[in-house]
Amino acid sequence: MPTITSVNVIDIRFPTSATLDGSDAMNPDGDYSAAYVVLETDEPDLAGYGLTFTIGRGNDLCVAAARQIGQRLTGCDVDQVAAGLGGLYRDIMADSQMRWLGPEKGVVHLSAAAVLNAAWDLAARRAGKPLWRLVADMSPEELVAACDFRYLSDALTPAEAVEMLTALAPTREARIAELAEHGYPGYTTSPGWLGYDDDKLRRLCREAVADGWTHVKLKVGARVEDDVRRLAIAREELGDRTLMIDANQVWDVPQAIDWVNRLAAYEPLWIEEPTSPDDILGHAAIRKAVAPVGVATGEHCHNRVMFKQLLQAGAIDYCQIDSCRLASVNEIIPVLLMAAKFGVPVCPHGGGVGLCELVQHMAIVDYVCVSGSLEGRVLEYVDHLHEHFTDPVRVERGRYRLPERPGYSARMHPESVAGYRYPDGHRWGG
């Protein structure tokens, strides 16, 4: 019986601010970073890898929090952890002293995500399965027992969740076979970072089309005249392919409405993060005023209670869960279930460090186990930093290939960990 011998949490930062990759109207100069959790065991070649994603300063706070949250795993039996992921989640959330610092938001929640992601990864590796397959092999009852339904019963009860999962269980394998053949539809954000000039934007849009992408997303929100010009360029290159825009929270509600309506002629599918991620009612007001442009949000939606309300309020057309903002599979699956119940497609947030690697599993779980639909679903892809992962995403002609190797795909190469460890890795001059 393997045992977890230590919980290592490492501060890893990539100096992405140097190239303006990842630049947007709110975040002009992020250094893509990870609080990277490794659950070491006494069995050779068995460990769990997880992370939460940040953009630089303060990554150390997540590292410190993940150490505190993770320490309870030292000495635990791997098979017991794997069989009790719901209990582990509840134990973490029940620490009322740490809960005070959220609750269920901010640094402590990001860090809980890192630890729980590593625990799910360990369970999947122990089972010799990719994470999506581990989940797809769980019964509806097992899955519901692993999830957090607290505060959700006015929108979705555990019994309803079992019913929804049960209805789709018999056809899971057929959908898996379909994904294995055709992959999961994606979109690319790589052409549209705000720091790129017009020529680079045009060139990257052209390349995206050549690479088979049918959906491309652009950052907007710095100057409306620039946005008009950039969208014109993108629309020219994309033809009748789908264009999305993302403002990264820079607007107040009335300003969002005006601005989006000025860009509506370029027929964006959605406006993403038009205002504060906390503003449920604001998103609902914007959605009403900018239709037929849809409203998307979620990468900063800090927990399932906020997603519940976004759905209850009719505030979103697209639900963008994030594998590092929500506290791992335990909290994501209830959101997938609520989104399915409310008829809102889930289009996860990729990009960053390792987010594509993680969220692909959740998109697959959504299709295979929860919603049974690909309609309106596209999974974000950004071509950053995949080379640091041992099992990077594979994207072909705009579609994600099904991950095949065991785990949650968040393991980094040892050389990357050593090189980008902050502040002492040699890439940081250490």
Next chain:
Amino acid sequence: MPTITSVNVIDIRFPTSATLDGSDAMNPDGDYSAAYVVLETDEPDLAGYGLTFTIGRGNDLCVAAARQIGQRLTGCDVDQVAAGLGGLYRDIMADSQMRWLGPEKGVVHLSAAAVLNAAWDLAARRAGKPLWRLVADMSPEELVAACDFRYLSDALTPAEAVEMLTALAPTREARIAELAEHGYPGYTTSPGWLGYDDDKLRRLCREAVADGWTHVKLKVGARVEDDVRRLAIAREELGDRTLMIDANQVWDVPQAIDWVNRLAAYEPLWIEEPTSPDDILGHAAIRKAVAPVGVATGEHCHNRVMFKQLLQAGAIDYCQIDSCRLASVNEIIPVLLMAAKFGVPVCPHGGGVGLCELVQHMAIVDYVCVSGSLEGRVLEYVDHLHEHFTDPVRVERGRYRLPERPGYSARMHPESVAGYRYPDGHRWGG
């Protein structure tokens, strides 16, 4: 011209879990703690003191975050800081790398509150005025310039804020004179901690009545039968005085409605924190279903955008701002203004360590500058840990006396700081 020479942030924890003071249905064993910020200057006897409040584990995370956020103040001219508190706030919030960890919530926001509280304290001490007086001496335009209205314009614009403040400016002094004579109305939570047995509850209720309290709050939410029995005891002792109840977030929405309706016979004025603090729509649903019992929340309401929505959704009868959860005066005043515009009384959250000391200033500012009303207003009082402060609150016959000494009242005695410093203070065996 005095200059800030260093920013010291100290981890202070009080072992309150030993006595069950502060115990409630969500937080059975908190160790009341503070991330305590001291802005030292090169002028003898001039420093700024601020804090954020936590309940133990994780206080170190707030300390680390406050160090990072506060470091920008080292070397700054005190008078420039005092004259530019709005700019300081915006500078802190504009750090997009730190912002990612919230945004504007959790550890980074709590820590921003600690640093900004210290900056406001320093400004008040430099001016030789209590904080409430510093604010009351600011013009409407100065006050609005110091505040954060981002994401609020669909509910309140800066121009409207100036108008509201201007309308009350001529009568500020009259209200100050009234408070100086009669004090500000308070209520006590001290009798009702969940860990106290029935005899202690009865004795403390009786003492509260003898001490002149007209409003008493009890914790509820562990077992409904216990709550019925405890409320019967409290009602017996209080007669027709006012009783409030506080569930500290333990219920789902339907459960909150059932539970509160079972306690309605004891005529509580409000049910506080019936469910997740993030659940705006849930609070609105509960409010509708439990009237005439009112709904109160706010101590965990993490920023002004959430308060905006609680007001827009008609979700609360009482708005409970907290001087450590919101990012200081800069963010609290916009909430006071919105509450006044929506006709909802502000009843700040006291208790903890130093919260009474801080929030009394905000209650006074609300009456003097913002709402001009005491109707429905009561300020929480808990008789914990005041002995550690150099300028503790003074409460007489259930009313807060106006603070007279310079500052924001959060300075602790040096012996308390040394004794309770974690983990090396001698009270912690250091």
